[in-house]
Amino acid sequence: MNGTSQIEVHPYLNQQKLFDHCKSLGVAVTAYSPLGSPDRLWAKPGDPQLMEDKRLKSIADKYKKTIAQVLIRYAIDRGMIVIPKSVTRSRIEQNFKVFDFKLAPEDLQQIAELECNGRVCSMGE
Template sequence: MEIIKLRNGVEMPILGYGVYQVSPSECERCVLDAIGVGYRMIDTAQAYFNEEGVGNAIKKCGVPRNELFIVTKVWISNSGYERAKASIEESLRKLKTDYIDLLLIHQPFGDYYGTWRAMEEAYKAGKLRAIGVSNFYPDRFIDLAEFSEIPPMVNQVETHVFNQQTEAQKIMQQYGTHIMSWGPFAEGRNNLFSNETLRSIGDKYGKSVAQTALRYLIQRGVIVIPKSVRKERMEQNIDVFDFALSGEDMQRIGQLDLGHSLFFSHYDPQTVKWLCSMGKRSC
């Protein structure tokens, strides 16, 4: 497993396991399977309603806590200093741990400056080993990085072969921030799993389309967190460290970039209204 060193020296695996859309009832089993096949980084969120399942797996897996790297995210409804502070305690309780390895602000909406202050405080208190953001496009990312004492160490944004985020990654690098991909397979959109370019390149190395898509991101220094509820796919998705794509392969895959989201844009007023309405519901 390759390791990424964050700005503060904390080390995190470049590949982990994401649990978005893993039901609360299945989450514990999935995370135990993932840890069993070798994953050490788990990505959850308050808004996934499955932090408790992750916490149960942390307790039961038999792997020492300091060998695991747990990521969770503060949801919009918990934005603002006081609410965020309370929600960090809640996440710690649900995750059954006394520290979180990486905490992210899930969305750049609500009082996320207040959230950031609560996170900086918890970081200094040793409850969080690293802090970052998610879905911060360059404009909001630069704003927060410029006006906070501790700039984000990670920014988790939609990143896959069809939305490669090369410009955003360059801006993050200027602040010593690591890019982390959500949706490394674009959840299969745009027929990713039957893409001919990925298939023909993968065939040369005896690797699947999924493995080729992940390897491309990893070689660009992008942290990835593929999700699958199936153990055999978990095994396949972590088996990407015994081959390297050539410069020519990287270039060909680079050409698949459409340069826009396959989900929704955080610049679209309707998306912003929709996310804000979800933030007003309790969660």
């Protein structure tokens, strides 16, 4: 690998084109805000909340996992490095429990369909 590029990646901003480009250059992608930064201070009322998305909840239920675990696994199954952040012990532990399942291709496809150019960390904010 020729280093890593750290970029915002989650289902609302899946970065497929940039990811493919990085892959072609042998550059690994590190996904930040993989949970959609639910604690971001600049969220506006009514902004879609990734962690409350019913479509992700139904996929999570299928695997008996949480939405956070599905979001972390989503990045891993695409071949990315992923850095979820938590200051909560139980969540940190939960976020590590993602190595006992793998998302099926049809679920990865369903998640890919959530893409809506939904960037949460704008440059300059």
